[in-house]
Amino acid sequence: MKFNTKTIHGGQKNEEATGAVMPPIFQTSTYAQSSPGVHKGYEYSRGENPTRSALENAFAAIENGTHGFAFSSGLSAIDCVLRLLNPGDEVIAGDDLYGGTYRMFTRLFDKYGLKFQFVDMNEVINVTNAISSATKLIWLETPTNPLMKIADIAVITAKVKAQNKDILVAVDNTFATPYLQRPLDLGADIVMHSATKYLGGHSDLVMGALMVKDANLAAQIHFIQFAGGAIAGPMDSFLALRGIKTLHLRMQRHCENGKAVATFLKNHDQVGEVYYPGFENHPNHAIAKKQMDDFGGMVSFRLKDQRKAAAFTFLEKVRVFTLAESLGGVESLANHPSTMTHASIPEPERLKIGITDSLIRLSVGIEDIDDLLDDLRQALV
């Protein structure tokens, strides 16, 4: 199946009892047994729920994996990946991560004896130099949130595996989605999503996803999820499945509008740097072009007036863009990373990687582009 068919049909079958084309919302915690231990494959919904299973099959299909898992949030999916490790193990992660990922690594899991190194993944050598005999996981986010840096998934994975094939490579694919980039095909072991964002696509749920292509790894993840309990509920699973069916159409428009907004900002006299991997002068444009099919709907930029007050004025003036956290929904959102999504990163760290008070991040939605550009024009004067 081609991708645009997979989003609709991948892993799906009509419901057996009625032929319902969409899986019903099986809003149940438990399932009748005819004799102790004799059941139809469902015992208790923390383990399995048919609505969640339908979604998990779609998750696996769109990332070209064999198994998918739906979690109660993106962060609980990351939490599950870290629970594959043991005290003393080391993780190498990018230095420009989603703020909540950074917070989990440095303030939750460091307590359990895991060690984290944060390196600039633009240079593959930074990753390979950081590998030790204790390294067990590489955590990649590309494009990064919010500076739109790009890491070369295929090259990093090949170099890491050449050094030690047992090191797991996990990719947070939230920004690109499988419409643009398929990390399992590039050699990664685990794909993670905040399905809250583009996969759900309608800003109406919080959910995480993991996708893998190895049965042994899938069994470990299934056990951790079942034993730890961070599952997605049936109603949210239904909504996410419904969202995925239009992922390709939404992404096409996100990409078109993202390109138009980035170009508009680049040519505006009040705007300084624009961070968008589709520009030829983006430092990693060549890698982005190689591993992504287009450049997505996320654009970050700085105003020439670098004062915080100038950024705040812009963010208070936008009307079609909503000032809010999150991204990837049909509606356009604007965000001030240093006070909102990335406030949990200590200021010195934030400034070092470039998340200053002048930085603004846009999640460009699928509205009419004329209305989006008019809105930016009126907010920039």
Ligand SMILES: *Cc1c(COP(=O)(O)O)cnc(C)c1O
């Ligand atoms: C939002 C986000 C997360 C966290 O996901 P939640 O669903 O909010 O728990 C992780 N990574 C990236 C890139 C995100 O944007």
